[in-house]
Amino acid sequence: MADKELQKVRTEFVNRVSTEVIKQLLDCLLDDGVLNDGEKESILEENHSRADKARQLIDKVKKKGAEASKRMIAHLQDKDKTLYGVLGLSGGQPAQPAPAAPAAPLAPAAPAALAAPPPSTVREFWMSKKDDPKIYPVTETSFRSRVALLITNIKFTEEKMNRRGAEKDEENMEKLLSSLGYEVVKFTNLTGQAIDDAVIYFTKHPKLKQADSVFVVIMSHGQLGKILGVEWRKDNPDEFPLDNIFKHLGSKGCPALIDKPKVIIIQACRGGERGSVLVSDSPNTADDVQQLQDFEEDKIQFVHQEKDFISLLSCTPDTVSYRQPDRGSILIQYIVEVFTLESYQEHIYELFQKVMQRVERFRSCDKLQMPTIDRCTLIKNFYIFQGLLNSSR
Structure with missing residues (x-):
């Protein structure tokens, strides 16, 4: 019936x-x-x-x-x-x-x-792509071993810094990552040092050796090249350097992820405060994540120090990102929408571009936001193949 x-x-x-x-x-x-x-x-x-x-x-x-x-x-x-x-x-x-x-x-x-x-079903689409040398490999075994790290800072020691609506971001991202086949390792309200410890803890997850990819999503207030911990104050720089993500998940820090896509999503401001009904993610702070120019050579290893990364930052340098208290961050809302509809057939770069296009069209009075793809070292296309194991048809 x-x-x-x-x-x-x-x-x-x-x-x-x-x-x-x-x-x-x-x-x-x-x-x-x-x-x-x-x-x-x-x-x-x-x-x-x-x-x-x-x-x-x-x-x-x-x-x-x-x-x-x-x-x-x-x-x-x-x-x-x-x-x-x-x-x-x-x-x-x-x-x-x-x-x-x-x-x-x-x-x-x-x-x-x-x-x-x-269109082909998810399984048929996967079958058509799985032997393509231009595609990062995804097998049924590696799909079952997927793991994602989700860190959300909501409540801060300084109550005026509390991120209203971030609970919705955490809920929505956890549901999305689970629907994409990832086991979600979740942390909430961490100091800068605790964020660092959580990333290191994640690099030792037993599933990483079999996993085909990982997601790392961090949502908090931001400062130049850093994520703020929940105990941040002007006299207490509680911070996590964003570069540590690439250090810990890189070839030396996490050999289990060599040659595997590592997708980084950062929801944090990169500029100053602006008054609005929408709540700026980071008052009076900036999160200017600059690409490093001084990589040190490692003459012992014969692998690239940093490869197979792609990052989506919520806004360009010197600008703010916005969050609606009842719905969560603009970026996260559009990530959930685009990935839910498109991730079974589009590769990650295309998905990020579609998110950028939707956020770019977002308007609230004179409030504008432009996400940016940063520090991309993917050498192949990465397809998530959402619903692969649920599709026998």
Whole structure:
């Protein structure tokens, strides 16, 4: 039954469907008489987030039974073939016009010979890429061994530095990383030294030898080249040097990660405070992460000291990044959105570029933010293949 099919894909639908497709589905279901004007307005106006809109839409249609569910599946196939294919739906054949709306029958699907074929499933896409020498290798075993480090500083000794909304960032990033197949090693409210200790602890994780990649996400206040610890004060420079990430995860500090992608995401300001309804991540501080020019040569080792890294910083030097107290940081919101929708088929550089494009278009009065890809030493394309082990179809 189509309603049971919707129930099976409910979580993935909520995670992946775009706002544009939600609106298109609502219009189609309204035309069919599956939904009325009040139900459509309720879904759009009473839910602030994309996920909440998607959740109420699928739940409302599912409760209306198999015929309504069949119509929604058919419309999804027509409006978003990519999502339809990823969800593995099969009950989306065009239905007969609903009695309540005989004047607006469901448009027939385009002839198969003319329609663009649904994209390959995650597994088929992975199979097409796994032997490509230009791609970082991902096997089912290495996928199962993925690990990510998540550090979030929320509450500081100086209460005025508390990062309202950062709880949402932590929650959203943990869910995202888990959905990408990573076991999340999580720390909250650390001093600068404790951040350093946590990164070193992470480099000794037993899964790293088998893992194909790692994510390291650090969210806090920032200063020039540093992340601030929770005990930071003007008379107590509690700081973690950002360069230590590359030192600890580099070839010498973590041999288990040699030749493997290391994805770094830093949510912290790199400039001064600005007043706004949105909360600046770092008042009166800057986080100017400069690429080192003075690498020391290591004549003993025959591996690059620093390779296979890519970093996304929340803003360019001398500027601020913004956080909404009720939703979290702008950067993290768009990372979750882009990675949820695209990470099964786009490589990491493309994903970061799409995040940058969305943040660049963000506007709130005169508040602008521009993330930057930094210190990239990837020599191949890294595909995350989200949902690989969940996809047998």
